[in-house]
Amino acid sequence: MFNLSDTICAICTPKGTGAISAIRISGSDSWNIAKQIFSTSNPQFSILDSQFVFNHMHAMHGYIKDNDKIIDEVIILPFKSPKSFTTEDGIEIYCHGGLQVTSQILSLCLKNGARQAKQGEFTFRAFVNGRIDLTEAEAINEIISADNEKAVSTASEILSGSLKKKILQFREKLFDLITRIESSIEFPMDVADTSKKEMALSLNEIKFEINKLIDSSKEGQIIRDGIKVSIIGPPNAGKSSLLNQLLESERAIVSEEPGTTRDTIEEKMIIDGWPVVLVDTAGIREKRDISDSEKHGIERSKSTIQKSDVVLAVFDITNDKTEEFSLLLRDKSKIMVGNKIDLVNEKSINKNGFDVLISAKNGTNIDLLKRSLIDRIKSFTNSNSSENFTCHINQRQKELLIQCNYAIENSLSLTDKAISEDLISDELKNAVSKLDEISGRVVSDAVIQNIFAKFCIGK
Ligand SMILES: Nc1nc2c(ncn2[C@@H]2O[C@H](COP(=O)(O)OP(=O)(O)OP(=O)(O)O)[C@@H](O)[C@H]2O)c(=O)[nH]1
Ligand SMILES: [Mg+2]
Known part of the structure; x- marks a missing residue:
């Protein structure tokens, strides 16, 4: 798959400008290659080329040179086999973090006998050479x-x-x-x-x-992919308003016109350290005289319910439609959310069937909703278990x-x-x-x- 006898090199910091970039060389020839391009003295001030030896993990200050032309002032860190990540002899060059300067240093390494490393090739060498196993590489x-x-x-x-x-x-x-x-x-x-x-x-x-x-x-x-939480409910219930409240941004269009959201809107966020993928959906209603695009949106909402780990079922408490959703939400892990409590007198609110009552418009009880969502996420995990491992x-x-x-x-x-x-x-x-x-x-x-x-x- 990879030729292990080559000495490989690559820029190992992101492409772009920054304070420092790093270039890594690994393989039996890496110290020789570094000697061809590195000097501890500035040749503009010293005629004699500098004399030096590399020692394991002894950082050295100096210059990367293309013949006598200085490319950059750098720090070099040598690694002696087997005490390196790949277990091979290796060199790390810390240069200034410019796109041009890093690619020039990389070209010099290539010109002096190294090969451009492929994706994951350093880690592959660490694995093949027994430094790590596959679970550690992953x-x-x-x-x-x-x-x-x-x-x-x-x-x-x-x-x-x-x-x-x-x-x-x-x-x-x-x-x-x-x-x-x-x-x-x-x-x-x-x-x-x-x-x-x-x-x-x-x-x-x-x-x-x-x-x-x-x-x-x-x-x-x-933890890796995020828990999928969909916001489902009838049109105009305040689903997009809730998405915006949770994200604390005006991500979705909100309007008094029922059927505003047509396509699903997905956004990732972190709640109490847990990654959550929030999905706002088109309002679900069973009416004959609706446009094809709304029909498609509704179909998409229904299939989103099936793919969700948790459903936030949002209803306008002044217009209770929970009955119409009982079949759709059967067997799903759901939090029943009664929205628009700002519109009703607190005493007259019928809490029946709702887990949390909120106002997506004013932000009332959004913290309570987040708390019950966190509890629900934890119920899927071992976070509450007494298991040590x-x-x-x-x-x-x-x-x-x-x-x-x-x-x-x-x-x-x-x-x-x-x-x-x-x-x-x-x-x-x-x-x-x-x-x-x-x-x-x-x-x-x-x-x-x-x-x-x-x-x-x-x-
Ligand atoms: N008074 C009040 N109005 C709200 C509340 N939440 C949303 N609204 C209003 O209800 C209307 C519909 O809100 P949206 O967030 O667009 O509702 P939706 O469920 O996404 O609607 P569709 O995308 O059409 O399915 C808008 O006029 C909102 O301002 C709330 O808590 N209180
Ligand atoms: Mg909407």
Whole structure:
């Protein structure tokens, strides 16, 4: 997939102007390349070229030169193999953060024998060289792309090796069982037979632990993608006004004309640290004489309900239409919102069926609504659980854990039968292979390609 013998280089800070940019070189030739382009003295003032040696992690101040022409004043940080991110010899150059100057330094590196790194190639080398496993490589990319605090801490936890450790523990336990089964087949006289009851007990324990990890994926998904919260209700109920209140901006058009919103409007926001994708929708009404575009909008609203994690069902309390929505909202996690309380006398308000009463126009009780939304989000997650270990696995890891548990279940069902122990051992090996795919110990090129293609150049 990638040629590992090349020395690679890339600009690893964002394209644009800034105080500092960094260029990274990795590979056996990186120190030589750096020597061709770096000098510790300013040749304008000194005829003799500077004499220096690179030392691991000893930063040096100097100049990047194209022959005698100074390109930039920089700091260079050398890394000696294996004490670098990729485990190879490496160099980091911190130069001024200009588009032109960084690309000139990159060109110099290329001219002196380095190759432009492809997406994720540095992390790929760290993975191939055993510095990190695949769960940690995935976590690095998640930290980079995280858009909220929870996503960062979730990924950092995995990068610190928590998931790697868990997977390794499962693997060791399964491997121990396989070894015991196979030894008892091969040396029936020497090895104490693992009782089937004992084996079933161990397998059930592993299965239970794996299920706990699988359960944590829902929270992981919410943290990564945001929880989808749609604002649904009849026309003119104040849905777009509520969206604007929650976003604290005039994002959607609000008008007294029913049927103003035609298409769904999606906006991401953070509520109490939780990423939320808010979706404002077209008002739903069952009328014959409505335009085709409104009809399409209504269809879209209905399908949005199905795709939502939580529905904010908004109604004008002066014109109660909750009955008409009971079927549509059946079985959905919903918060019933009574809007326009500013229009009625507080004493005459009929709270029946509403979880929160608000005024989207004045902002009354928006904080209360946010609080019940946070409680609802937490009910989807393990945030309230007393469990110490929560590790938010991603979709790929979840699917493999499900397959691993499936193989464990198969082997459990075989332990109940008078069947050759070879077959049980085969099923357990299958379970181990799923764990190996998670850690990347044994994984196809296609999976690797897919994972590293999501990285940026320079990482
Ligand atoms: N008095 C009062 N008026 C409100 C309140 N919320 C919204 N309105 C008004 O109700 C009308 C409709 O508001 P929108 O937010 O556009 O309602 P909508 O549900 O998005 O309507 P559609 O997009 O047509 O389905 C506007 O004139 C708003 O100013 C409220 O809390 N109190
Ligand atoms: Mg609207």
